[in-house]
Amino acid sequence: MKVNIRKISEETGFSMSTVSNALNRKKGVNKETAEKILKVAEELGYRVDEEITKIRFVIFRRNGLIIDDSTFHPSVIEGVEHQAKLMGYETVFCYVDIHDPDYQEQLYDILSDMQSAVVLLGTEMLEEDYEPYAGAKNRIILLDGRCDKYAFDSVLVNDMDAAAGAVEYLVEKGHTKIGYLRGEFRIQAFRSREAGYRQVMNQHGLPAKPEYTATVGTKIETAYQKMKEYLDHAKELPTAFFADTDVIAIGSMQAMKEYGYDIPGDISVIGFDNVAYGMVSDPPLSTVHVYKQELGARAVRELLSADRTDSKAKVKIQVCADFIERGSVKEITG
Known part of the structure; x- marks a missing residue:
């Protein structure tokens, strides 16, 4: 039997309009109510087949010791934005700082937006930072980050x-x-x-x-x-x-x-x-x-690949690097 909004309304006790707004991530439904409705909907097997309309590039900041002054990451960002544009998607950039008081609220908004697919820049992330992202409702790929405890589709440097x-x-x-x-x-x-x-x-x-x-x-x-x-x-x-x-x-x-x-x-x-x-x-x-732009572009292509839509298997892609010989190394003879 197909699960509909009326059934979810009966199970949760909320009105059909409230259920509809929660399922479509519209404003006006408080966080606790929305979470309860979404949980019941998931348990009943209800699926909202919303079309992805944008790429949300989430830049995680723990202390800024790596990303704040980096010239590496602007090139990665350029690769993400260029590839998304080629595929017909806009890119929305989000900076999240783990020390911000509203960090958890930011995550809820990002990871429950079914109309966006998320590229998560994990350069500064430590193992303990990944847990909330593992429960994302939308499609997500990890870029330049590594996690042993949770499985993510990911693109990283070898x-x-x-x-x-x-x-x-x-x-x-x-x-x-x-x-x-x-x-x-x-x-x-x-x-x-x-x-x-x-x-x-x-x-x-x-x-x-x-x-x-x-x-x-x-x-x-x-x-x-x-x-x-x-x-x-x-x-x-x-x-x-x-x-x-x-x-x-x-x-x-x-x-x-x-x-x-x-x-x-x-x-x-x-x-x-x-x-x-x-x-x-x-x-x-x-x-x-390091092929910085290719890292970003590859993450977007993998994220939006039709093969990934229904696949439960996570894929880790390692991009190889090349050595550049200049003048800072001396050859020792004898």
Whole structure:
């Protein structure tokens, strides 16, 4: 028997007009009433087949240490907006800050809007942040984020393999004392990059000495300041560093140069992300190139794919990166 609004009205005790407004996410129905109606409707097997009319790009902010000054994310945003436009959809941008007093209300509005499909930028998200998004009523895809507890369709950079390739390049250049410029805010992407660094070190039997790891800030100025503190106490330096990001690499390089180290003459450095100003740093920074616009575009294509409409299986797509060789690495001979 087909479930209709009258049946839901009888089960909940609310009027048919209130039920209709709640099912169509119209204003004027308080949150508690709407949640009760939607819950009963779901239990009865009622489905509202609403057409998706827009892409809602949700930018999650935990502390801004990664996304606030990033040149990476504007390119991702451009990819999302361009692809959505090609497919005939408008893009609505939403910034949500986990520390905002009305954060939960914002989530309810975003995740219950059946006329929007959500691209969730999870760069700053930690494992415990994903729970409310797992219960989204609308279609959602995770971009540049990783979650082990809950399953999401997702598009992300193949961070571990890309980092491993960069460290392998240092080994091929003759480096055996390779350090790690470690971002102090440990997002999931950084953990994967560290795993790639350690994998190559282990494969070649090279020591990843604790004293070769410098934990620094994730902005240029904080990376610079923290690197100076590291150099104040360092008794031995590696011949090369792999950095979690270009921003970290460039800030740290400035500190090293102020302390009299030549790059790459004394210390080689590799970054990650291929931000534009890495090309004009002194020296130009060798780095891992991430296809930023393609990340955003791929997320939109996957989100709106007809194959995803009725599929319960979640798909994780990893976009590969390329290594860009510039002038910040010295080859060690002999």
